[in-house]
Amino acid sequence: MELLKQRVREEGRILPGNIVKVDGFLNHRIDTKLMREIAKEFKRRFDTSGVTIVLTAEASGIALATICAEELGVPMIFAKKAKSDNIEGGLYQSDIFSYTYKKKVTLLVSKDWLKSTDKVLIVDDFMANGEAMRGLCDIVRGAGAELVGIGVAVEKGFQHGGDRIREAGINLQSLCIIDQADENGFVFRD
């Protein structure tokens, strides 16, 4: 998606350790107009006719997933991280390693809201190692629901989380894949 690559090129920053910061429009301050364009692009790329749920993980995926869900006319569910007192009873859960917070976190979705009859589109703003994505796929599998595909706005291709998902035969659509982010700037995958 050229529009997204352009925003990354113009506003993205590269920090030591190949950290890519796109927090001015994607995951701290959110450009809602851009989220709508991304949602429309996902709608073009996936067969969304039967989708019943858009699923993401808290926190930064929620903004994009909300707009996508509204675009498809379905509800959005976000997996919670760790255990809060406000979720009781039956839960789908998956343990993942958060590279951002450098610790294990548990993704949780209430069994009340995800069923075996659901057709799920997973959406996230950003993917690096793909740990959150692996956890979300786990949860869809645990519910016995159908995974239609995975839509990601920005993928750090050089960390290969996305490649592993594609090799597993899942329909992953990343709108901007960064294959290099260092002192020479960004290199995008074609």
Add this chain to the structure above:
Amino acid sequence: MELLKQRVREEGRILPGNIVKVDGFLNHRIDTKLMREIAKEFKRRFDTSGVTIVLTAEASGIALATICAEELGVPMIFAKKAKSDNIEGGLYQSDIFSYTYKKKVTLLVSKDWLKSTDKVLIVDDFMANGEAMRGLCDIVRGAGAELVGIGVAVEKGFQHGGDRIREAGINLQSLCIIDQADENGFVFRD
């Protein structure tokens, strides 16, 4: 807002300790159509003409704040909780007590994205003790920005966080105020 009261009445659950669960449409599975109706109601209730930013706190406020920001044609910022390695440098911060997680958390907003020239509408899905709201107001004050008002979907009136904000002269609009939630069901404030 009658539509929202009706949803709380029909789908909300009351757990021991006056805990109100509205996770089927407001803060775990999100009804995006309802979020749009709430956003339109906020637009009617506030003078939003000069608003430049919608501000919320992660995680469950993000869905509603995103739709509100799109409705107003402005970006949305969500305050992060605790410190992640992906936020460096200058931060506005405010310590609050999270009753959900029973511990102190710090709300963080990057100084890059909130300026003294901003006119801010704070939006959240739910308010009980008003701790998150106090933190968000702190951050707006810290930035020297103008607080236009606060829009809340569901307020637990019997915990009085909202009353303290109104007494401070802030324009708080809560679309559904629950004054009682016990074995006799819900009582809403007129």
